[in-house]
Amino acid sequence: MTATPRSYLEPLNLRGRISAPQPKGLPLVNLGFNELPYGPSPKVAAAIAQATAQVASYGTPLCDGLRDRLAQANGLDADRIICGNGSEELLDVIARNFVRPGDEVLISAYGYIQFQMVAARQGATLVKAPETDFTTNVDALLGAVTAQTRLVFLANPNNPTGTVLPLSELARLVEGMPPHVVVVLDLAYGEFTGLDHCADVHALADNRKNVIVTRTFSKAYGLAGLRCGWAHAPLAMMPSLYAARGMGSVNRLAQAAATAALADMEVVKARVAEIVSERDRVAAALAGIGIAALPSGTNFLLVRVDGRGAEAAEALVVHFFEDAGIIVSRTREAGLEDWLRFSLGTPDQNDLLLRSAQSFMGRLG
Numbered sequence: 224m225t226a227t228p229r230s231y232l233e234p235l236n237l238r239g240r241i242s243a244p245q246p247k248g249l250p251l252v253n254l255g256f257n258e259l260p261y262g263p264s265p266k267v268a269a270a271i272a273q274a275t276a277q278v279a280s281y282g283t284p285l286c287d288g289l290r291d292r293l294a295q296a297n298g299l300d301a302d303r304i305i306c307g308n309g310s311e312e313l314l315d316v317i318a319r320n321f322v323r324p325g326d327e328v329l330i331s332a333y334g335y336i337q338f339q340m341v342a343a344r345q346g347a348t349l350v351k352a353p354e355t356d357f358t359t360n361v362d363a364l365l366g367a368v369t370a371q372t373r374l375v376f377l378a379n380p381n382n383p384t385g386t387v388l389p390l391s392e393l394a395r396l397v398e399g400m401p402p403h404v405v406v407v408l409d410l411a412y413g414e415f416t417g418l419d420h421c422a423d424v425h426a427l428a429d430n431r432k433n434v435i436v437t438r439t440f441s442k443a444y445g446l447a448g449l450r451c452g453w454a455h456a457p458l459a460m461m462p463s464l465y466a467a468r469g470m471g472s473v474n475r476l477a478q479a480a481a482t483a484a485l486a487d488m489e490v491v492k493a494r495v496a497e498i499v500s501e502r503d504r505v506a507a508a509l510a511g512i513g514i515a516a517l518p519s520g521t522n523f524l525l526v527r528v529d530g531r532g533a534e535a536a537e538a539l540v541v542h543f544f545e546d547a548g549i550i551v552s553r554t555r556e557a558g559l560e561d562w563l564r565f566s567l568g569t570p571d572q573n574d575l576l577l578r579s580a581q582s583f584m585g586r587l588g
């Protein structure tokens with residue numbers, strides 16, 4: 224009999240998703256993965272098609288063209304940018320560099336689930352700092368640092384809560400962190416808070432020896448299936464980060480698509496603007512029928528049924544699926560049992576979700 228390493232699998236079980244056939248035969252609308260609801264823009268689609276003809280040859284291992292574009296777009300030094308197979312790979316690469324078994328990895332109580340998995344893969348001890356109103360508490364993080372702490376992971380905005388720390392709080396975190404701790408600021412949803420927020424976070428990291436910023440093309444850029452992320456890190460870390468990363472981890476199609484997306488920012492900005500306006504509209508409409516959302520700086524909302532517990536959340540998840548074919552994400556982490564998470568879709572998809580939520584609340588009485 225082979226033992227299953229529970230520590231790898233447990234975090235996966237925290238996110239319940241429905242996989243049964245849709246009882247009415249409705250088309251499925253997956254709002255459970257925080258993806259963008261749009262296909263590639265014409266320019267990005269054309270770049271992917273063009274790269275398709277060249278797949279017999281490797282992409283450039285160092286992503287030279289893409290890093291130049293990223294440097295230009297963000298006012299950064301291309302030599303301090305490393306790309307990866309999604310930012311997920313880079314989180315692993317970072318942990319492999321700085322964490323050994325028994326070291327401590329520090330996160331916020333409702334921090335991103337991948338941070339737990341990354342820490343588990345390294346055999347690290349995961350330490351969670353308590354939050355205030357489902358928002359990271361910088362004093363709690365600073366207070367939890369020990370001589371064994373090697374890494375702090377902080378997603379801002381955070382997933383699954385969607386909440387955002389202001390730059391002044393991030394600055395306090397970075398300034399208060401001792402030099403033996405590397406701080407990773409994950410900006411996966413930064414574009415939905417604002418491109419100026421992203422620029423501020425890069426500036427905060429720029430002259431520090433122990434701060435890394437990670438970004439992704441999976442969310443605002445709508446390229447989740449191609450797997451492309453990047454990190455802005457201190458120059459001194461670059462050789463060892465590359466040593467821990469696969470040579471060809473960012474494939475040719477991903478490099479072509481990401482490069483083209485950066486040259487098509489008007490489309491990216493328009494899409495982000497639509498999602499942000501839908502986020503406000505849906506949150507307000509849900510509040511009106513007794514479903515409360517946490518304030519969100521992302522493309523998703525974490526909501527709960529006012530005054531009801533985990534059972535209502537579970538029932539709403541099932542209702543969305545059976546009534547409308549909508550798949551949402553059930554958060555079952557300790558402390559988040561009453562909540563469920565869904566990303567904003569197209570206005571039509573969001574209307575469908577609102578109608579379905581209304582019929583649920585009507586039945587609830």
Ligand SMILES: *Cc1c(COP(=O)(O)O)cnc(C)c1O
Nearest residue numbers: 309310311378382411439441452
């Ligand atoms: C989705 C997400 C990512 C991005 O993962 P990729 O591997 O780049 O697709 C990173 N961090 C957080 C907090 C996320 O929610």
